Amino acid sequence: MRVINKNIYIKSGLMKNKVLLNTLMRLDNTVIITDNLVPNVYVENLRAIFHNKEIEVIKLSAGEDNKNLLAIEAIVANLLCCKLDRFSTIIALGGGVVGDLTGFAAAIYMRGINWIQIPTTLIAQVDSAYGGKTGCNYRGKKNVLGAFHFPKLVLVDPEYLKTLSNREYTAGLAEVVKYGMACDKDFFEWIETNKISIKNRDSLMLQKLVISCCEIKMRFVTLDPLDQKERMVLNFGHSFGHALEAATSFSHYLHGEAVAIGMLLAARLAVRIGMLERDILGRLQNLLEYFELPTECLLINVLCDYISCDKKNYGNILNLILPYALGKVKVVSEISIKSLEGLLQSYVE
Amino acid sequence: MRVINKNIYIKSGLMKNKVLLNTLMRLDNTVIITDNLVPNVYVENLRAIFHNKEIEVIKLSAGEDNKNLLAIEAIVANLLCCKLDRFSTIIALGGGVVGDLTGFAAAIYMRGINWIQIPTTLIAQVDSAYGGKTGCNYRGKKNVLGAFHFPKLVLVDPEYLKTLSNREYTAGLAEVVKYGMACDKDFFEWIETNKISIKNRDSLMLQKLVISCCEIKMRFVTLDPLDQKERMVLNFGHSFGHALEAATSFSHYLHGEAVAIGMLLAARLAVRIGMLERDILGRLQNLLEYFELPTECLLINVLCDYISCDKKNYGNILNLILPYALGKVKVVSEISIKSLEGLLQSYVE
Numbered sequence: 001m002r003v004i005n006k007n008i009y010i011k012s013g014l015m016k017n018k019v020l021l022n023t024l025m026r027l028d029n030t031v032i033i034t035d036n037l038v039p040n041v042y043v044e045n046l047r048a049i050f051h052n053k054e055i056e057v058i059k060l061s062a063g064e065d066n067k068n069l070l071a072i073e074a075i076v077a078n079l080l081c082c083k084l085d086r087f088s089t090i091i092a093l094g095g096g097v098v099g100d101l102t103g104f105a106a107a108i109y110m111r112g113i114n115w116i117q118i119p120t121t122l123i124a125q126v127d128s129a130y131g132g133k134t135g136c137n138y139r140g141k142k143n144v145l146g147a148f149h150f151p152k153l154v155l156v157d158p159e160y161l162k163t164l165s166n167r168e169y170t171a172g173l174a175e176v177v178k179y180g181m182a183c184d185k186d187f188f189e190w191i192e193t194n195k196i197s198i199k200n201r202d203s204l205m206l207q208k209l210v211i212s213c214c215e216i217k218m219r220f221v222t223l224d225p226l227d228q229k230e231r232m233v234l235n236f237g238h239s240f241g242h243a244l245e246a247a248t249s250f251s252h253y254l255h256g257e258a259v260a261i262g263m264l265l266a267a268r269l270a271v272r273i274g275m276l277e278r279d280i281l282g283r284l285q286n287l288l289e290y291f292e293l294p295t296e297c298l299l300i301n302v303l304c305d306y307i308s309c310d311k312k313n314y315g316n317i318l319n320l321i322l323p324y325a326l327g328k329v330k331v332v333s334e335i336s337i338k339s340l341e342g343l344l345q346s347y348v349e
Numbered sequence: 350m351r352v353i354n355k356n357i358y359i360k361s362g363l364m365k366n367k368v369l370l371n372t373l374m375r376l377d378n379t380v381i382i383t384d385n386l387v388p389n390v391y392v393e394n395l396r397a398i399f400h401n402k403e404i405e406v407i408k409l410s411a412g413e414d415n416k417n418l419l420a421i422e423a424i425v426a427n428l429l430c431c432k433l434d435r436f437s438t439i440i441a442l443g444g445g446v447v448g449d450l451t452g453f454a455a456a457i458y459m460r461g462i463n464w465i466q467i468p469t470t471l472i473a474q475v476d477s478a479y480g481g482k483t484g485c486n487y488r489g490k491k492n493v494l495g496a497f498h499f500p501k502l503v504l505v506d507p508e509y510l511k512t513l514s515n516r517e518y519t520a521g522l523a524e525v526v527k528y529g530m531a532c533d534k535d536f537f538e539w540i541e542t543n544k545i546s547i548k549n550r551d552s553l554m555l556q557k558l559v560i561s562c563c564e565i566k567m568r569f570v571t572l573d574p575l576d577q578k579e580r581m582v583l584n585f586g587h588s589f590g591h592a593l594e595a596a597t598s599f600s601h602y603l604h605g606e607a608v609a610i611g612m613l614l615a616a617r618l619a620v621r622i623g624m625l626e627r628d629i630l631g632r633l634q635n636l637l638e639y640f641e642l643p644t645e646c647l648l649i650n651v652l653c654d655y656i657s658c659d660k661k662n663y664g665n666i667l668n669l670i671l672p673y674a675l676g677k678v679k680v681v682s683e684i685s686i687k688s689l690e691g692l693l694q695s696y697v698e
Binding site for chain 1: 432456459460484490496576661663
């Protein structure tokens with residue numbers, strides 16, 4: 001088993017190891033928060049860890065369009081009903097949406113209680129389960145409410161990835177490619193070399209993939225937990241991606257799909273302004289296409305309205321994360337909304 | 350001027366010192382959050398600090414019964430409309446309710462932005478403006494949602510206290526007495542000695558009072574910012590006080606009034622179980638009566654239902670803060686809900 005730091009455990013089959021789980025999670029009174037996409041057997045296996053105890057399960061509606069304040073209220077109302085106190089711990093069993101909502105509820109219930117993440121999707125296992133970002137969408141704006149609230153424990157079983165739908169799995173691969181493109185040339189080339197077995201979800205490959213992504217992410221999170229400097233490179237593809245999700249009411253694209261398109265837009269923009277070689281854009285596009293991720297952008301002509309509300313901006317200055325080499329991106333603040341509009345418009349024409 | 354630490358400035362007339370305020374608050378884009386009890390002239394004077402700039406003012410409805418999620422939503426919706434970003438700072442100008450709500454909104458907007466507290470009531474100047482506790486009530490439970498989110502700056506002008514209604518001023522004195530009773534015998538005796546000029550709101554006395562309370566509070570907050578050990582003594586009177594506020598739908602008592610009654614209930618309980626000398630209870634009661642604080646408890650027979658939901662509890666164990674000497678309190682965990690019910694019932698009969 002790989003223990004990335006004292007809080008993160010990754011191993012195929014981990015969630016079947018009752019003895020270990022029982023040692024790691026000594027909880028008096030807890031609640032499991034999950035959604036209707038998580039297989040029931042995972043929920044029941046988790047409840048079985050706490051034998052002799054009646055554990056409440058809160059089942060949320062899946063999907064980014066349900067990541068809102070109503071869901072947060074539903075969770076905290078349930079925690080109150082279950083009489084959870086300041087010393088209680090709650091458990092998120094699910095993908096990115098379940099994790100973001102549970103973490104945010106944990107951050108504000110009784111001014112903050114502990115929580116545990118058990119990610120079940122690829123995107124959660126390689127990205128959202130680490131790094132303490134929690135939150136929800138509000139008034140059509142992505143993650144505009146939330147908190148940095150790190151889970152006390154993250155338990156990752158890559159075997160869970162075998163039961164994901166193709167679409168869910170593929171969406172997660174966008175974040176995997178992001179790590180290579182934004183921060184690690186060697187990892188990008190490793191993905192290129194192993195793309196067949198990655199697509200086939202070979203067990204050993206899944207575990208290696210998850211561990212590598214987690215290690216890359218934690219390198220940046222440790223340097224800059226509050227996402228103000230070094231960590232910002234991990235937002236590559238996300239300004240455009242979030243704008244695209246918002247423009248389509250969080251109901252058309254999965255997050256990873258929007259990030260795939262976002263990375264391509266950022267890379268094309270970088271080529272256009274002479275920052276990136278066209279050949280690297282080509283390698284990015286090839287990899288995304290091989291994984292069957294979407295690469296064409298809907299609603300490109302309205303994206304600017306949404307990008308101007310991005311959390312990374314400072315006043316009227318856009319902070320775009322653009323690539324300048326394989327495995328290298330930087331924050332570019334020189335592009336005005338006006339000129340970005342022009343650049344995006346040229347794709348439409 | 351007294352600078353308690355690099356963030357807290359206390360001085361009579363501080364809010365008239367435009368040059369200093371301008372140096373302390375260099376803000377590009379901000380919003381002032383206040384309520385309908387704060388004199389308009391304070392709001393206009395504050396806006397004038399940021400000359401040449403259009404500063405939005407959000408005016409909330411005053412009162413603990415408006416300290417709810419709806420108010421939080423109203424604030425964050427306004428921050429979005431004003432296009433505030435992750436690097437913006439917002440300002441709370443008002444009493445405890447305005448501070449708690451503004452701080453909570455700042456804690457969750459874009460995963461946390463900076464905020465400044467300018468407390469206008471006695472209770473805010475001696476207590477709630479320091480220590481980073483923010484939040485709102487939810488489903489009839491006091492402060493059950495919230496966050497620890499320390500203001501970047503606290504600006505305290507005791508001259509503001511001159512325009513408070515007698516009822517508002519008196520309510521704040523309950524927290525002043527609390528510091529003496531719970532943590533500082535000398536301070537309690539100083540209040541007894543100076544009670545006349547305290548009641549008369551003499552300028553020098555007000556400044557001294559506010560500085561002393563702030564210094565006592567910050568001693569405990571520094572030791573234990575997250576209120577898990579040493580800081581808990583400051584909750585003396587608050588288990589009963591919060592229960593009483595909740596039982597009366599947050600609309601009958603001001604917070605300080607409920608705390609006054611809560612301190613008396615706690616002290617009477619301590620006498621009853623042989624922990625405290627009756628003479629000290631008498632001195633507490635005399636002081637509260639001199640300040641014309643309420644000392645009789647409404648709805649005492651339902652308080653237990655509310656106390657069992659207190660944030661300080663652990664599972665079914667009540668954590669009550671009880672006095673055992675002048676200036677000394679401790680956490681008592683041996684009293685069950687059942688026996689507390691009996692003790693409270695005996696007051697009713």
